[in-house]
Amino acid sequence: MSATTLTAPPSRASRIDHLDQLEHRSVHLLREAYASFPQLAMLWSIGKDSTVLLWLARKAFFGHVPMPLVHIDTSYKIPEMIQYRDRLAAEWRLTVIYGQNEEALAAKQTFPDGNVDRLTCCGNLKTEALRRTLSGEGKRYRFDHKLGKYVVDTNKEPYTGVIVGARADEEGSRSKERYFSPRSGENNWNIADQPPEFWNQYATEFAPGTHVRIHPLLDWTELDIWEYIERERIPTVALYYDQGKGERYRSLGCWPCTKAVTSDARNVQEIIVELKSGRFANIAERSGRAQDKDDGGGLESLRREGYM
Amino acid sequence: MNAVTGSASTATRPLRLDEEGLPFPEDLASNAPGGESAAEVEARMGIVIVGHVDHGKSTIIGRLLADTGSLPEGKLEQIKDLCARTAKPFEYAFLLDALKDERAQGITIDAARVFFRTPKRRYLILDAPGHVEFLKNMVTGAARAEAALLVLDAGEGIQENTRRHAYLLSMLGVRQIAVVVNKMDLVGSRQEDFDAFARDLGGFLSSIGLEPAAIIPVIGREGDNLATRSATMSWYTGPTVLEVLDAFRSQGEAVDGPFRMPVQAVFKFTNDGDDRRIVAGTIDSGRLRVGDEVVFHPSGKRTRVKSLEAFNRVAPSIVGAGESAGFTLAQQIYVQRGELATLAHEPPPVTATRIRTSIFWLGTRPLEVGRSYTLKLGTARVSVHLEHIERVLDASTLDAVTDRTAVLRNEVAECVLKLRQPIAFDRAADLAATSRFVLVDNFSISGGGVVREALVAAPTRESVAAANAHAALRAGVLWLTGPKGAGKSALARWLAAHADASGAKVELLDDDTLGELFPASSARGEPSLRVRRVAWLASRLEAHGAAVIVAIDSPDDDERRAARAQATNFVEIQLHAPAEVLAQRTGSTESQPYEVPVQPELTLDTSRLTLDETGAQVFAWLDEWSSQS
Numbered sequence: 030m031s032a033t034t035l036t037a038p039p040s041r042a043s044r045i046d047h048l049d050q051l052e053h054r055s056v057h058l059l060r061e062a063y064a065s066f067p068q069l070a071m072l073w074s075i076g077k078d079s080t081v082l083l084w085l086a087r088k089a090f091f092g093h094v095p096m097p098l099v100h101i102d103t104s105y106k107i108p109e110m111i112q113y114r115d116r117l118a119a120e121w122r123l124t125v126i127y128g129q130n131e132e133a134l135a136a137k138q139t140f141p142d143g144n145v146d147r148l149t150c151c152g153n154l155k156t157e158a159l160r161r162t163l164s165g166e167g168k169r170y171r172f173d174h175k176l177g178k179y180v181v182d183t184n185k186e187p188y189t190g191v192i193v194g195a196r197a198d199e200e201g202s203r204s205k206e207r208y209f210s211p212r213s214g215e216n217n218w219n220i221a222d223q224p225p226e227f228w229n230q231y232a233t234e235f236a237p238g239t240h241v242r243i244h245p246l247l248d249w250t251e252l253d254i255w256e257y258i259e260r261e262r263i264p265t266v267a268l269y270y271d272q273g274k275g276e277r278y279r280s281l282g283c284w285p286c287t288k289a290v291t292s293d294a295r296n297v298q299e300i301i302v303e304l305k306s307g308r309f310a311n312i313a314e315r316s317g318r319a320q321d322k323d324d325g326g327g328l329e330s331l332r333r334e335g336y337m
Numbered sequence: 338m339n340a341v342t343g344s345a346s347t348a349t350r351p352l353r354l355d356e357e358g359l360p361f362p363e364d365l366a367s368n369a370p371g372g373e374s375a376a377e378v379e380a381r382m383g384i385v386i387v388g389h390v391d392h393g394k395s396t397i398i399g400r401l402l403a404d405t406g407s408l409p410e411g412k413l414e415q416i417k418d419l420c421a422r423t424a425k426p427f428e429y430a431f432l433l434d435a436l437k438d439e440r441a442q443g444i445t446i447d448a449a450r451v452f453f454r455t456p457k458r459r460y461l462i463l464d465a466p467g468h469v470e471f472l473k474n475m476v477t478g479a480a481r482a483e484a485a486l487l488v489l490d491a492g493e494g495i496q497e498n499t500r501r502h503a504y505l506l507s508m509l510g511v512r513q514i515a516v517v518v519n520k521m522d523l524v525g526s527r528q529e530d531f532d533a534f535a536r537d538l539g540g541f542l543s544s545i546g547l548e549p550a551a552i553i554p555v556i557g558r559e560g561d562n563l564a565t566r567s568a569t570m571s572w573y574t575g576p577t578v579l580e581v582l583d584a585f586r587s588q589g590e591a592v593d594g595p596f597r598m599p600v601q602a603v604f605k606f607t608n609d610g611d612d613r614r615i616v617a618g619t620i621d622s623g624r625l626r627v628g629d630e631v632v633f634h635p636s637g638k639r640t641r642v643k644s645l646e647a648f649n650r651v652a653p654s655i656v657g658a659g660e661s662a663g664f665t666l667a668q669q670i671y672v673q674r675g676e677l678a679t680l681a682h683e684p685p686p687v688t689a690t691r692i693r694t695s696i697f698w699l700g701t702r703p704l705e706v707g708r709s710y711t712l713k714l715g716t717a718r719v720s721v722h723l724e725h726i727e728r729v730l731d732a733s734t735l736d737a738v739t740d741r742t743a744v745l746r747n748e749v750a751e752c753v754l755k756l757r758q759p760i761a762f763d764r765a766a767d768l769a770a771t772s773r774f775v776l777v778d779n780f781s782i783s784g785g786g787v788v789r790e791a792l793v794a795a796p797t798r799e800s801v802a803a804a805n806a807h808a809a810l811r812a813g814v815l816w817l818t819g820p821k822g823a824g825k826s827a828l829a830r831w832l833a834a835h836a837d838a839s840g841a842k843v844e845l846l847d848d849d850t851l852g853e854l855f856p857a858s859s860a861r862g863e864p865s866l867r868v869r870r871v872a873w874l875a876s877r878l879e880a881h882g883a884a885v886i887v888a889i890d891s892p893d894d895d896e897r898r899a900a901r902a903q904a905t906n907f908v909e910i911q912l913h914a915p916a917e918v919l920a921q922r923t924g925s926t927e928s929q930p931y932e933v934p935v936q937p938e939l940t941l942d943t944s945r946l947t948l949d950e951t952g953a954q955v956f957a958w959l960d961e962w963s964s965q966s
């Protein structure tokens with residue numbers, strides 16, 4: 030196991046605090062997912078949320094991550110993100126799988142190529158790539174720990190359970206999610222007809238041809254995420270911190286569509302201070318993401334079609 | 338409960354806002370006399386706001402957000418702007434309507450998550466909708482809430498939904514509630530009307546066991562008596578909505594009850610030389626320490642806790658309710674998902690195969706007598722069959738109807754369920770968390786309920802007739818499995834002796850008959866040739882029309898699965914008994930490894946039944962099985 034230092038149990042009284050509460054619920058959900066879906070995968074965008082999710086999996090499974098981490102590589106990710114992904118994959122001995130929409134990339138059906146608008150580009154490089162990677166129609170590349178590189182994965186089974194790091198506070202449509210949210214074969218999300226969730230019982234039964242999205246981070250806020258990263262000392266991509274230029278990324282995406290924000294926060298503590306007292310307090314986290322602005326319901330329609 | 342920590346002076350600090358756009362309680366507390374320290378504002382309280390459609394829930398929530406300064410900057414203006422552009426009158430309710438299609442429908446459709454904060458604590462509003470179609474969302478919200486606001490329209494009074502919601506709150510165990518009588522402006526904000534209304538309502542609520550902390554007259558649109566006291570209704574001297582919420586107690590977790598932990602999984606990840614076998618689950622109540630003697634139900638297996646496990650922190654010495662835990666055992670016993678971990682020195686749970694329950698039904702397809710469903714309680718999952726509907730409560734009148742054979746969507750009923758296998762639970766009156774279950778019909782959670790009590794397992798008629806029971810067996814393989822001493826051979830001989838001559842020819846394959854012909858493998862961990870040969874032989878005999886009763890040592894689940902795969906009609910009957918009983922029967926305390934079957938057709942505890950009763954239960958099961966297939 031990696032050389033993470035042990036943190037002593039919090040010195041608080043026996044009572045569990047807010048972060049513990051969130052952690053316990055997420056761990057419970059992860060274990061339910063693991064017990065219920067033989068073909069289970071976790072999406073790993075490399076961002077802070079899905080990395081916290083990955084950490085929570087190590088909590089839930091006592092240091093192990095017994096499921097593949099699926100990353101959708103649009104080929105426009107900031108290079109540091111990919112380096113960080115492969116570093117953690119090796120250090121934590123993760124099963125990392127990536128997929129991409131090779132056809133759209135070859136045909137240059139992308140926004141940076143100037144052939145489609147931003148939303149269509151997201152649709153091609155994320156939604157469609159994700160759909161095909163999950164269903165097994167698209168090629169899956171798996172990190173081979175012996176060879177130290179990616180090889181084509183032989184497993185083409187569709188994943189029936191997909192763990193996703195969405196948070197309810199990110200933007201409107203996510204606040205309507207369930208912890209276990211069934212999707213039809215076409216990734217469609219029927220918002221009005223979701224199964225009820227109560228008493229720690231979730232939609233773990235699913236009809237053939239459908240799959241279930243699992244959202245263990247639904248109750249977390251951006252501040253919770255950073256406070257947890259600090260408490261647990263979770264390694265994160267350096268892009269989140271000011272490297273001396275007076276700017277940093279608040280949310281990570283593709284470089285043509287994600288802008289850095291002006292900030293001099295150089296580490297986790299400074300980000301927490303900034304979030305609590307600084308000027309971001311009332312500015313939406315995804316404000317640096319251009320596709321959210323192209324149309325009012327953009328993100329929601331992307332979500333119905335399966336984009337995270 | 339919490340130590341009061343010294344906090345830095347906040348007098349001159351400007352109001353700071355967090356990620357949710359909410360002011361920090363420390364800052365607000367400095368303005369409130371007797372305000373509490375940050376240490377007491379740690380967790381948030383989940384609340385639901387329920388009531389009939391259009392009675393003003395969304396308006397009240399919108400107002401609460403705005404009046405507590407809990408909205409992100411510019412949000413109010415943004416919505417006002419949008420209304421102006423679309424030529425719609427502004428509504429506070431729009432603040433919640435984050436979704437486009439929801440705005441189009443004009444009804445709140447789901448338990449959205451919205452936060453607001455008072456000097457005392459943070460609240461998570463599980464906004465529950467009022468439309469009758471969306472009752473399941475209310476259940477989702479209310480099941481997680483620690484307190485509820487029941488909203489009524491002063492002009493319209495108690496509607497069907499109001500009654501239903503109130504009854505569900507009571508059944509779901511939400512005990513802290515306040516009633517908000519909205520739109521007082523429409524009835525002239527008069528005290529006499531309000532008082533009459535409050536009397537009626539109080540009577541109804543107490544008839545279903547709810548005691549509201551307050552009944553509050555409000556004008557949601559204007560914010561009267563929500564965050565601030567009403568000037569127009571100065572006759573009202575009770576608490577405002579915020580005051581009543583702040584007075585509610587955060588129940589926290591039930592650490593004081595007996596220890597209960599539904600086993601989520603037993604992990605053994607062998608990577609990197611990890612040889613821990615960890616029993617994992619979330620603790621519903623009580624506490625667990627290293628060295629405690631744990632008993633798993635319904636299997637009755639017991640041993641001591643060797644260690645508590647955790648990742649990235651020093652292993653704790655004690656864990657309690659609300660925590661997701663993991664522990665290793667002193668002895669290698671096979672436990673599996675679905676069992677309930679308890680402590681030997683505490684009150685045990687109940688184990689039964691027939692239960693009386695209260696159920697609310699949400700499925701589009703009715704809940705029908707005679708049909709089968711999947712019941713999930715804790716992590717246990719069993720097939721059940723609706724035996725009898727004792728009564729259905731009319732949600733609006735709360736009258737009981739007794740001669741029904743189906744429960745319709747949105748109805749509440751008392752029902753008797755028969756379970757295929759025993760499960761462990763507590764009675765609702767004893768321990769709420771481990772009495773709650775859901776019913777799955779056609780891949781979706783279609784109802785929920787609580788167990789009121791256990792009923793006698795087998796109908797008495799059967800137990801009387803047990804000794805003389807006879808049955809005609811069909812061609813098939815009856816595979817008896819269980820640890821040494823569980824009673825396989827005895828049961829096999831009983832079944833063979835009681836098999837009716839009108840059925841298939843019976844062939845008995847047990848350790849005695851086989852003797853040294855099919856030697857049991859000697860080396861541990863080596864595949865058992867005896868089990869494989871018997872599996873093959875049984876399937877051949879079955880093919881020729883025999884009813885084959887197998888009673889040999891078959892501790893390996895994979896081997897039994899292979900046997901199942903070869904047969905046409907395979908019935909796996911799992912026998913078990915507590916470790917003490919086994920030790921007594923075999924005269925040895927040494928426990929052999931034994932893998933419990935994942936989905937046996939039938940599981941019987943031979944320490945609780947006579948041989949006649951065990952045999953009769955097998956026959957009863959076979960009977961039902963033949964009539965179904």
Ligand SMILES: Nc1nc2c(ncn2[C@@H]2O[C@H](COP(=O)(O)OP(=O)(O)O)[C@@H](O)[C@H]2O)c(=O)[nH]1
Pocket residue numbers: 388389390391392393394395396397428430445467519520521522523555556557558559
């Ligand atoms: N006159 C009056 N109308 C109100 C009041 N509160 C809400 N309303 C109106 O009642 C209607 C339904 O309110 P809404 O909050 O959407 O109800 P919900 O379905 O319970 O969420 C809206 O048109 C509101 O403007 C009030 O205190 N007085």
